[in-house]
Amino acid sequence: MTMRRRNFLRGACGVAVALPFLESLNWRRFIKTARAAEPGGKRLVVFFMCNGVNMETFFPAAPGPLTAASLMGTSIEPLADYAGKLLIPRGMHMVPKGWGQDADTPGDDHAKGMGHKLTAEALDPNTLYARGISVDQRAAQELNKDGSPSMTLSVGWRHTNVLGHISYAGNNTPVTPEGNPWLTYQDLMGLGGLDEMVKMQIATRRQSVLDLVEEEFKALKAKNLSQADTLKLEMHADSIRDLEIDMVGNGLIECALDPARAAEIEAIDPNSVQEDWQFKTIGLMQLDVLAMAIACGATSVGSIQWASGSGGPIYKWDGMNHEFNHHKLSHGNTKDDNSGEEVAGYLEMLTQIDRWHAEQYRHLLDRLSSYTEGDGTVLDNSAVVWLNELSDGKAHSYLDLPVIIAGSAGGYLKQGQYIDLIGGQDPWVQTHPHNRLLITLLNAVGCTDDGGPVTQFGRAGLEQGEYAELRA
The missing domain is CATH 3.40.720 (Alkaline Phosphatase, subunit A)
Known part of the structure; x- marks a missing residue:
């Protein structure tokens, strides 16, 4: 497995996704982020x-x-x-x-x-x-x-x-x-406060990070956003998707355990x-x-x-x-x-x-x-x-x-x-x-x-x- 300094999704172990600052909402973050x-x-x-x-x-x-x-x-x-x-x-x-x-x-x-x-x-x-x-x-x-x-x-x-x-x-x-170890793993993956379905989706890495927050994106789009904020949101979604494709194409490691191992720890x-x-x-x-x-x-x-x-x-x-x-x-x-x-x-x-x-x-x-x-x-x-x-x-x-x-x-x-x-x-x-x-x-x-x-x-x-x- 190969690891590089760049091309990591921001957040604990590359899982959490920080939304851009939206001036009309004073929105800062919707999932815990912080790389130590x-x-x-x-x-x-x-x-x-x-x-x-x-x-x-x-x-x-x-x-x-x-x-x-x-x-x-x-x-x-x-x-x-x-x-x-x-x-x-x-x-x-x-x-x-x-x-x-x-x-x-x-x-x-x-x-x-x-x-x-x-x-x-x-x-x-x-x-x-x-x-x-x-x-x-x-x-x-x-x-x-x-x-x-x-x-x-x-x-x-x-x-x-x-x-x-x-x-x-x-x-x-x-x-x-x-x-x-399950409590440690949840904390690393930024799972605190999420429902169990989302926790397991993230922990096992079975779908795109963007897919996991699709509903949140839709809810934001439904609000009365300014044109500038709408454009920021769309560009942010595109950049995440491009980043995921780049990570897969370049063989970068996923900062999560194998899905089967994660399931054992969760159990x-x-x-x-x-x-x-x-x-x-x-x-x-x-x-x-x-x-x-x-x-x-x-x-x-x-x-x-x-x-x-x-x-x-x-x-x-x-x-x-x-x-x-x-x-x-x-x-x-x-x-x-x-x-x-x-x-x-x-x-x-x-x-x-x-x-x-x-x-x-x-x-x-x-x-x-x-x-x-x-x-x-x-x-x-x-x-x-x-x-x-x-x-x-x-x-x-x-x-x-x-x-x-x-x-x-x-x-x-x-x-x-x-x-x-x-x-x-x-x-x-x-x-x-x-x-x-x-x-x-x-x-x-x-x-x-x-x-x-x-x-x-x-x-x-x-x-x-x-x-x-x-x-x-």
């Missing part, structure tokens, strides 16, 4: 997995060039086809730190893992929400044309407190993610979207909608949060038949408070869960790669970063964070490399704070600070500046 971003720029996407990983099986055997062979046998083996487009930096520690290492940072390690990871800011002692903006929302302020927020999505059941939020619009301002039971048995289905739908929104310019920034901190589903699909939820398995215990018995084989189960999430991450990369622009793909112009709440979940560890970045953000980041930032030292040396990763990501996608590169983000007083080791 232009396609073709740099994008930032956060793929966030709660709890920890099996650190023994997650990473390749040794730092160096990444190949399909070097990923074999690891939890991230499903990413083998993308080995040349991956960057795996290792050795970073979270800031503010966990385990009570920073005395002025309230909250337990799960709360810190959720609230600190995208903000690099401490939690408020009264609310336990982060005291700063998150990297996704900071990037959206600059990259989205109208400064609109980052698309913020979730999958599965969530806590309503800090454990259910990773994205922040500012100090003590958590952004609640949308967990229902979701809203009462079941957070249930475990829907976890995979809803997750894939959210990824499809997110990829479409990123590719079509509805937003340049998005995040998807899988489940909740100190929580998670019981995995009973794709060959997994677990008895305990993700949080319990991350501790290897039958009780959330560790008062139970050890779960036999829990490390193997964690590897299964990590591998399954790698498959979902690959699905996102597949979708972004399916949109071509210029000499590359949307993925090539993006930084798609996989982050985790914790590293070793059993230890609640904030050290040696699992991080994977796919895409070079238009050539800014290295690719096909597994880099040990601390050179084999013990992670306890804590020389590489993760706020510098966030700074690197902001610079990679073109964010600035007073016209220059971003040098500070997150907690003040830490070593600032990006990681030059990650630059191409």
Whole structure:
């Protein structure tokens, strides 16, 4: 599929149609319009997995060039086809730190893992929400044309407190993610306020945009318009029809999901979207909608949060038949408070869960790669970063964070490399704070600070500046 900057119908994802200003009616718009971003720029996407990983099986055997062979046998083996487009930096520690290492940072390690990871800011002692903006929302302020927020999505059941939020619009301002892909899709397609028949016509793209508003055009023509307004209306209708023909003739993408996929999303039971048995289905739908929104310019920034901190589903699909939820398995215990018995084989189960999430991450990369622009793909112009709440979940560890970045953000980041930032030292040396990763990501996608590169983000007083080791 090919995408170009021009020849898009104005409106969310190219669907809404703005009527010309008609002086005799003082008419401004009749369907929601607002493009948040232009396609073709740099994008930032956060793929966030709660709890920890099996650190023994997650990473390749040794730092160096990444190949399909070097990923074999690891939890991230499903990413083998993308080995040349991956960057795996290792050795970073979270800031503010966990385990009570920073005395002025309230909250337990799960709360810190959720609230600190995208903000690099401490939690408020009264609310336990982060005291700063998150990297996704900071990037959206600059990259989205109208400064609109980052698309913020979730999958599965969530806590309503800090454990259910990773994205922040500012100090003590958590952004609640949308967990229902149909609601997200309706918003993207400008369907709010329309009747169900029109919603499905637009969502499935089964007829011309002009056909959908034919009755509105007729109603306007029936009014006592001036000759000038009548001419404007007719010219506007002609231009839309010509634009549609041009788009089809030039093979430009339609910024909507396949009709069958859109129908599946529309058929979701809203009462079941957070249930475990829907976890995979809803997750894939959210990824499809997110990829479409990123590719079509509805937003340049998005995040998807899988489940909740100190929580998670019981995995009973794709060959997994677990008895305990993700949080319990991350501790290897039958009780959330560790008062139970050890779960036999829990490390193997964690590897299964990590591998399954790698498959979902690959699905996102597949979708972004399916949109071509210029000499590359949307993925090539993006930084798609996989982050985790914790590293070793059993230890609640904030050290040696699992991080994977796919895409070079238009050539800014290295690719096909597994880099040990601390050179084999013990992670306890804590020389590489993760706020510098966030700074690197902001610079990679073109964010600035007073016209220059971003040098500070997150907690003040830490070593600032990006990681030059990650630059191409």
